[in-house]
Amino acid sequence: MPIPPELPIPLPPSSDYHKQSYEVPGTKRPGQTGHYRSTAFPFLTLDNPTGFTNLVEFFDSGRKHVPGDHPMLGKRPVVGKNPLKYADYYEWWTWDAVDVRRRYVGSAVHKLFEDRVIGGPLRAVGIYSGNSPGTARVLIVAGVFSRLSAAWMLVDLATHAYDLVSVPLYDTLGKDTVEFIINHTDMPLIFVTSQHIPKLLKISSKIPTLKIIVAMEPLELESKTILAAWGEQVGVKIMDLPELEEFGKANIKPVIYPNPDTIATICYTSGTTGQPKGVVLTHGNLASACYAQLHGLNFKEVPICMAFLPLAHCYGRMAVIGTIGRGGSLGFWSNDPLLLLEDIKILRPTMLPAVPRVLNRIYQAGTLAAKMPGVKGALFRHALQVKLDRLHTTGVQTHAFWDRLVFKKARSAPMSTAAIDFLKVATNADIMEENVGSATRVWPFDATASGTVGPPHPNTEIKLVDVPAMGYTAEDKPRPRGELCIRSDACFRYYYKDEANTKAAIDEEGWQHTGDVGEIDETS
Structure with missing residues (x-):
């Protein structure tokens, strides 16, 4: 397999942050929007791949990026049993x-x-x-x-x-x-x-x-x-x-x-509303998803990824496969929410795949500082406002003085718009929201992206379909609204041994109906 010359694939310098997707001409129909694709990259399919078509190639790619003695899988060893105590370092394979x-x-x-x-x-x-x-x-x-x-x-x-x-x-x-x-x-x-x-x-x-x-x-x-x-x-x-x-x-x-059509995994839903459904994912599905995720990331260093999301969940697995493709290191957490920030501080990851519930907890803990009485509270509130103003006007989330004086501790740990903005200025980390696992993601350092899920990945088309019962239509002004539908080589093929639920989720044209309601904003 020809390894791309650079992983990840950075956002092109010419990318227009004011027009991050485009409506494919001739695709609009009554009751739905047209099909939207990314403006930053050519549309990517498995029929004309420039990267990966199966998961084995991700491991091969990683091996070509780093020497054999580079750390790959690690965790903090246990050094005491009563009480349970973990080492202040990671041990690696x-x-x-x-x-x-x-x-x-x-x-x-x-x-x-x-x-x-x-x-x-x-x-x-x-x-x-x-x-x-x-x-x-x-x-x-x-x-x-x-x-x-x-x-x-x-x-x-x-x-x-x-x-x-x-x-x-x-x-x-x-x-x-x-x-x-x-x-x-x-x-x-x-x-x-x-x-x-x-x-x-x-x-x-x-x-x-x-x-x-x-x-x-x-x-x-x-x-x-x-x-x-x-x-x-x-x-x-x-x-x-x-x-x-x-x-x-x-x-x-x-x-x-394996070829792209070979089944790689079957991930089962929770089964909270009946028997669990088996989501069939091929090597091509996951390779397309993980390769697309490596587009639009403007960093050069070999990643260190904090792995605490369940690997039984597709999002957690895609995050680690993408890390592997770059030759990265996966550090696993200590299985204790109270130790997560300590794990992060010791590992010092450059990537932290997370879910809104976790980030909102960090946000809630951080904003308690803004309620402190006296000089400390006033200082924190002023520093926070200075950095938020700078973020919203320039997209820059760092500040040499206030980072050193106020936010130094927050950065060692690494949702609402307010939570995302706070985390950006408090940690100096770029918070990039995604949707449907690997369908959309915000562009790096987008000053206007908080509260959105960004444009489509280069392998994905999206459209909105009217939801009359809720009053959402593709003709809504100023923004079209409707059920989010996606089509991509990354979309799952079918539910295992479950034709009825497959037909309810994926239509005859290959569109996956997510059940989520969305709107298309002015940058799309």
Whole structure:
């Protein structure tokens, strides 16, 4: 694959911040707007790619950007158990180490399918764990250092490279939902945290396709012996990750490069309104999404990404895949909201994928300073207003004097318009909002972007469709309003074994109807 000369792909100098998208001529129809595309880049499809068409290529790209000993997956080790205490540094697996181990894991599972020890139409592999050490307290007592976050990524990278379909399961799912997903995908093998092994063995009669459970951390001999005996009674083999890797090392196979239509993963919805739906994503879908996300980012350094969003969620995974494509480092949080800011301070990330709820909490904590009585409160309010005025008039969010005097602590941590503006001037970080995972994103250092989700990515078309029941139409003045619809090679193909919900979400022209209401502002 030809690696683009520069990753990420910066916003062209000629980009017009006053016209960030354009309406494709001849596409407007009654009851909807025309189709909008980005003005900054040529329209990107998998038929005329300039970058990536599968996920394996992202790993190859990362390896070409950094040396083999560059840090790749890291977390803070546990240094005390009573009370629980984490080190003030990150411990890392290098790119070389991850490359070798993903080949061992992938080769092992591929061999099991090849020899028909396990089967299934999808070659589905489950990952039932949080991307953080949820079992840390148990493991500390056993004297074992938990690496579950790195192991989650290791397994996922192995599935990318060996024609396997990863099926992530949220760590908090109830047994009925876990049972449904395993049966729905005919899953024969699942990677789990050790705490989930008894749960699965108890329901083994209800999940007959499951034949192998792999613990994502080394099992103590006594525990492994007991669990293996229990598993033998119900027809399920119990292994741990080191054992599986040894098997893969003895049966090593070359990496497989899938075509864009090959299924990469099935991500299940929460199931809060009925049975969960399986969102089918191909290698082409995710490659298109992650490559598009690398457009319009004006930084040169190799990224350090704080990974605290669930990797079972598409947005969290796209963020880390994009980081990998640039040869970046992924630092995982300590699985404690009270330690998140401390994790950030120690890691010093250059990228922080987050959701509004988290950023709004930081905003709420920060604005308490503005309510302080006396000189400190007055000083903070004045400094904040100076920086906000500068942001709104010039787009510049730094200030040499007030940054040093007032906002120094806020920057070591790294939604409303007010929250975004506050975070920009308090942290000196550019806050770039996105929508629908990878459909739109604001341009860097856009002074007018707060409260918007920006123009389409270069691989995406958007349009608004009338919602008469709510009074929203494409003819509304001064801004068209309606249901946001998107069309892109990044859009999911279908819901697995669910034709009815697929037809409700994706129309015959390939438009995904999001259910979100939006409006097109003057910069579009």
